[in-house]
Amino acid sequence: MTDVQPIPVYRPTFLTDGGEFRGSLIESPANIFYQKVNASRATLNRLQFQWRSVSDNLLLSPTVMLRMKLRITCPQIWTQLLSYVSVHGCPQTKAALANADVYTDAEGGGAGTGREGFVPCLVFADGDAFSSVCSSANLIFNGTSISLNRQNRFWRDWLKTQVACEDAARIYKACGGSYDKFDQRPVVVGTVANDGTAMAGRAVGITQDSGISERSKNLYAMSTTGKVVASSATGLAGASVAREIQISFPIPLPPFNPWRGHSLPASCPYKSCPLAIPHLSAGGLDFLMEDFEKGFLRRLGSVTAAATNAAGAQANGQISLNTNRGAVSMEIVEGETYVELKYFRLSHSRSLKESYRFSIWQAQTFLGEMPPTVANTSKGHEVYGDICCMTPIGKDHITQTSQAVSTISSDKSNKQWKIQFDTLNLAQIPSFLLISCPKLGDSYTMEPDSGYLANADGAANRVSARIPNCARNLSRNLYIKQIRIIVNSARGAIEKSVDVDTGFIDAERLWQMTRENCNSKYFVDGGFRAWRDYGCAILLSSPQFCPGLQACDGVAYPVQIQIEMEVENRAVDVSALSIVAGVAAGAGENVGSFAGLGNKRVHRLQPDFIRAQAQCTAFYQKVVLATTETSASVNAMNYPLSSAERLLNAAGSRF
Numbered sequence: 001m002t003d004v005q006p007i008p009v010y011r012p013t014f015l016t017d018g019g020e021f022r023g024s025l026i027e028s029p030a031n032i033f034y035q036k037v038n039a040s041r042a043t044l045n046r047l048q049f050q051w052r053s054v055s056d057n058l059l060l061s062p063t064v065m066l067r068m069k070l071r072i073t074c075p076q077i078w079t080q081l082l083s084y085v086s087v088h089g090c091p092q093t094k095a096a097l098a099n100a101d102v103y104t105d106a107e108g109g110g111a112g113t114g115r116e117g118f119v120p121c122l123v124f125a126d127g128d129a130f131s132s133v134c135s136s137a138n139l140i141f142n143g144t145s146i147s148l149n150r151q152n153r154f155w156r157d158w159l160k161t162q163v164a165c166e167d168a169a170r171i172y173k174a175c176g177g178s179y180d181k182f183d184q185r186p187v188v189v190g191t192v193a194n195d196g197t198a199m200a201g202r203a204v205g206i207t208q209d210s211g212i213s214e215r216s217k218n219l220y221a222m223s224t225t226g227k228v229v230a231s232s233a234t235g236l237a238g239a240s241v242a243r244e245i246q247i248s249f250p251i252p253l254p255p256f257n258p259w260r261g262h263s264l265p266a267s268c269p270y271k272s273c274p275l276a277i278p279h280l281s282a283g284g285l286d287f288l289m290e291d292f293e294k295g296f297l298r299r300l301g302s303v304t305a306a307a308t309n310a311a312g313a314q315a316n317g318q319i320s321l322n323t324n325r326g327a328v329s330m331e332i333v334e335g336e337t338y339v340e341l342k343y344f345r346l347s348h349s350r351s352l353k354e355s356y357r358f359s360i361w362q363a364q365t366f367l368g369e370m371p372p373t374v375a376n377t378s379k380g381h382e383v384y385g386d387i388c389c390m391t392p393i394g395k396d397h398i399t400q401t402s403q404a405v406s407t408i409s410s411d412k413s414n415k416q417w418k419i420q421f422d423t424l425n426l427a428q429i430p431s432f433l434l435i436s437c438p439k440l441g442d443s444y445t446m447e448p449d450s451g452y453l454a455n456a457d458g459a460a461n462r463v464s465a466r467i468p469n470c471a472r473n474l475s476r477n478l479y480i481k482q483i484r485i486i487v488n489s490a491r492g493a494i495e496k497s498v499d500v501d502t503g504f505i506d507a508e509r510l511w512q513m514t515r516e517n518c519n520s521k522y523f524v525d526g527g528f529r530a531w532r533d534y535g536c537a538i539l540l541s542s543p544q545f546c547p548g549l550q551a552c553d554g555v556a557y558p559v560q561i562q563i564e565m566e567v568e569n570r571a572v573d574v575s576a577l578s579i580v581a582g583v584a585a586g587a588g589e590n591v592g593s594f595a596g597l598g599n600k601r602v603h604r605l606q607p608d609f610i611r612a613q614a615q616c617t618a619f620y621q622k623v624v625l626a627t628t629e630t631s632a633s634v635n636a637m638n639y640p641l642s643s644a645e646r647l648l649n650a651a652g653s654r655f
Contacts, residue, residue: 133290
């Protein structure tokens with residue numbers, strides 16, 4: 001006991017030889033080949049595929065690609081220039097052109113009055129756009145079903161916790177891309193008098209969110225030829241105004257791995273998935289989609305207002321004049337939807353084992369209360385235009401309705417919603433819980449904003465509260481101000497704090513707990529502010545939400561989880577697509593007054609009116625896929641509680 005412990009000695013690397021040469025050999029496959037599996041069914045609501053392996057003794061790459069072509073019709077001028085300059089104001093064609101000639105006339109309409117451009121700003125949805133509209137995905141592995149249900153409710157929030165923005169931009173370059181970065185910057189530009197001798201004035205603006213800008217470029221870059229093709233959309237049928245876009249999507253169903261080769265957090269289940277898949281003899285894929293047409297792509301721009309007819313309906317205008325008020329539409333190109341599988345044939349010196357056991361993961365999603373469809377002040381909902389949403393909460397003292405000032409009140413009266421989930425009965429403690437209130441898919445629209453709707457008496461009426469597309473079609477979450485999680489009727493670690501007024505302390509604690517389970521670049525742009533106001537999602541591990549049970553995931557221990565929370569809408573931002581008013585009340589981009597904020601002719605705050613439903617997803621990461629050449633089975637780790645306690649006690653006594 002009295003012996004002096006040795007002092008550790010560290011040797012700098014520059015005082016070492018760095019290791020001597022060691023020879024190595026690299027094994028290579030005998031053959032590499034691809035299998036193309038055409039879809040047996042391909043619609044905007046469902047995709048189906050079935051296949052059999054072409055041979056035995058093959059290894060399948062875990063990166064399996066789904067490829068298809070979409071024919072997109074945009075009733076606005078959509079060119080490479082406008083996909084790069086994705087803000088209003090860039091001049092387009094000169095005079096009125098027939099819709100069929102808008103892209104083919106080299107003179108751009110010849111002489112005539114110039115037309116200020118109102119850009120469509122078509123973009124992929126952020127992150128993984130395909131999974132975010134996929135309500136159900138199912139893989140048949142040698143007769144065994146592996147599925148992810150309600151994927152569209154949790155995937156976007158979970159993806160952001162697992163994959164950094166830069167990696168998401170690379171992985172989903174052809175079906176999504178970069179997240180919103182909330183990195184707008186103020187800019188000022190000097191204007192010079194006509195004689196060039198004096199400063200005439202200053203123009204003040206704000207830059208576009210770089211994430212939105214990148215996705216706008218990505219979408220247009222996926223055009224297969226750059227040439228327009230005949231459209232089948234209503235009012236434009238036969239006109240060459242549509243473009244075919246190539247879509248490539250890495251399938252995320254385990255044991256497939258769409259994120260292989262990228263940096264992932266320790267909590268990510270894909271880190272344990274196989275690097276190559278043996279014995280996939282017979283396979284099938286089935287995808288069910290919801291709101292694909294308005295959720296996969298997003299229309300953030302607007303058009304110049306057009307006159308209505310006697311019935312109050314919008315008259316079809318010309319694309320070149322930016323007065324065509326048709327919706328952006330899409331369809332799947334027939335015969336161009338398939339799954340691509342990559343196989344490796346092993347060398348003659350290797351053979352596969354008879355059976356394998358791989359780690360996969362599963363998820364179970366529970367939904368909270370549906371939002372009201374009519375105004376309900378007790379739940380913070382009001383009707384804005386054609387949808388019922390939560391009223392936004394700003395950061396200023398009052399709401400200014402004058403044209404020259406833009407502030408939104410921070411008053412929370414009648415702007416909060418208390419949500420309580422039905423008791424979650426689970427057979428095991430989940431590895432992680434993901435809780436969020438994401439915007440519902442049916443909130444998005446491909447229609448132009450500032451549209452006309454009809455009153456009950458049939459008279460034409462402009463609904464001035466119509467939400468601009470630049471806010472309505474962004475992915476946003478409600479802010480979870482406070483949350484309480486009770487496991488097995490006992491007080492847990494997630495409780496409301498004494499800071500019941502602002503909720504700041506609770507949110508900060510949840511932010512820190514979530515970051516422990518996320519990638520190192522989770523909300524690196526915007527940080528806590530952006531997470532709280534726009535993308536609030538809570539990811540908790542089992543030691544965080546049920547520390548007192550002395551049990552963990554993988555143990556046979558049924559639990560009942562109760563979740564109560566209070567949410568608000570704090571999504572108030574400044575957008576480069578919402579900075580100026582139209583030339584007249586109800587004309588142009590930012591029409592009239594809406595949502596009680598007044599008709600603004602200045603750089604204005606742009607609130608988002610969120611219609612959302614709370615969700616809680618339980619992730620189980622200790623699931624085993626056992627496979628042979630002709631069969632497969634899925635089983636969860638289910639260790640006896642008594643054995644787990646004995647092992648935990650023994651480990652505690654050793655250390």
